[in-house]
Amino acid sequence: MLGKRAKRPIGLDEFDAGIFSIWNRRRMLLTSGEFVTGMFNAMPVSSGFFGELWGVPAAVVFVRPQRRTFEFLEEYSTFTLCGFSDRKYQEVVEQLGSVSGRDVPDKIARAGLTPVAAKKVDAPIYREAELAVECTRLCRGKLDGRNFFLKSLVEEHYPDRDYHSFYIGRIEAVTGIGKYVKE
Template sequence: MPNFRSILPAELSGNAIQRISKQWALASAQKPDGAANTMTISWGGLGYLWNQPVAFLFVRPQRYTYEFVESADGFSLCFFPEKYRKELQYCGTISGRDEDKIAHCGFTVAHQDGVPYFEEAEAVLICKKIYAQDLTGDCALSELVTNQYPTGDYHRMYVGAIQTVLVRDDA
């Protein structure tokens, strides 16, 4: 079992844009029945909103993970070392409806405050959902946005208050 230590959100090292867009992350949540699911993300954000550190998660309603995030009080964002790139690609292309992709990747699920995360991660954000809103074409101010949704399948945005940041002692 890896040794994680808790740090303040402002102490998380690395560029948030690089972490999300290039390194990617797994977003995970758990239903009340204990079932967990994850998906790879390369869109999102970290910041400060409503006087607290937050993470922004975007999930399309047709994604299997959507029903997990919808029914949970919180979610995790797990960032992995490059050696797990193949597993993150797998979790981004295979649906949890079709198989247990967490088991397939050999990830070890742990929990913090009822939120699942992975022991193989190098950094983990445990977030409590505090806001959710559907993105719509009516609110888009640029084709840069609408071009991302040619079929109108807009994401739902979740704002999560970052409750805990865990980093590996050996990372």
Template sequence: MKKVDFNQVLNDYNEVLPKGVFLTTKAKGEVNTMTMGWGTAGFIWNQNILMAPVRKSRYTHQLIENSEFFTVSVPLNGQLKKELQFCGTKSGRDYNKVEELNLELGEVEECNVPIIKGNDLHFICKIKYQQDMVKENLAEDILENKYPDKDMHTFYYAEVAAVYQEE
């Protein structure tokens, strides 16, 4: 893997995000990954920032609350579709997704949260700010269409500490 510049990969990331990427976190020795299809990347506080929404009901939420980092692994070429589908529909409470899917984890120097190998890009993200959604502040059409069960997100704003590209 080689390190690459955040701005060079921003367009690729934003193009593939709606198709799904892997958000991985680790706390108390336990690793979990989920499929993330919403989020954004940009420049805030003079830093490259990736914002990742995680629903409070998700097992990943429980882990990310006890971590300073998460990683985002991005399949730019349509690979790992079955794995993304599984990670988007199965809970880490019920499955060890890494073992179940035989996912290969990779270490990075910036943190102890692994990446999911076999993806093209990997963002190493250090959480700088988090905010729980307030349903009273949300437009009614979004609340009705995207949150019928009122299962709101926490938004995690993270500095992109590094970006790796698999060779």
């Protein structure tokens, strides 16, 4: 029998992410690039979705164009989402969002995370993560203030008009600890 903290593959029919709490409270780290070449970058994401689109399990993430990870998402076909709810990693994940990979190329190592090869995609996951969701890009789009029904969102979230792009990825594999498995 696996312990509560032991990681294992999680079938998509048994994956339970806690759709409203996983993004903000559990600290998700988005990574795109290639583990093998060492060309990848990571950033925290606090907005996203898990669900089904076009008959496949999907994840949606939102990234502003000035982020270094945006460049990797544009160039590389895979990305991962890794979850960290343990308090000791909250500061680590936040730190990765406040330091640019352009300025500090080894920011992930400095943060104390250990990138490891994912099971099915080129982008890495992290040994310390309690959840890893591996995705292949399907499409991208861009939010545009002209399409917002609630115009106050533009001033509140986009005063510089640096609208998020969103990336939809097919979920290829999920690995995690017991709390991500439906009971």
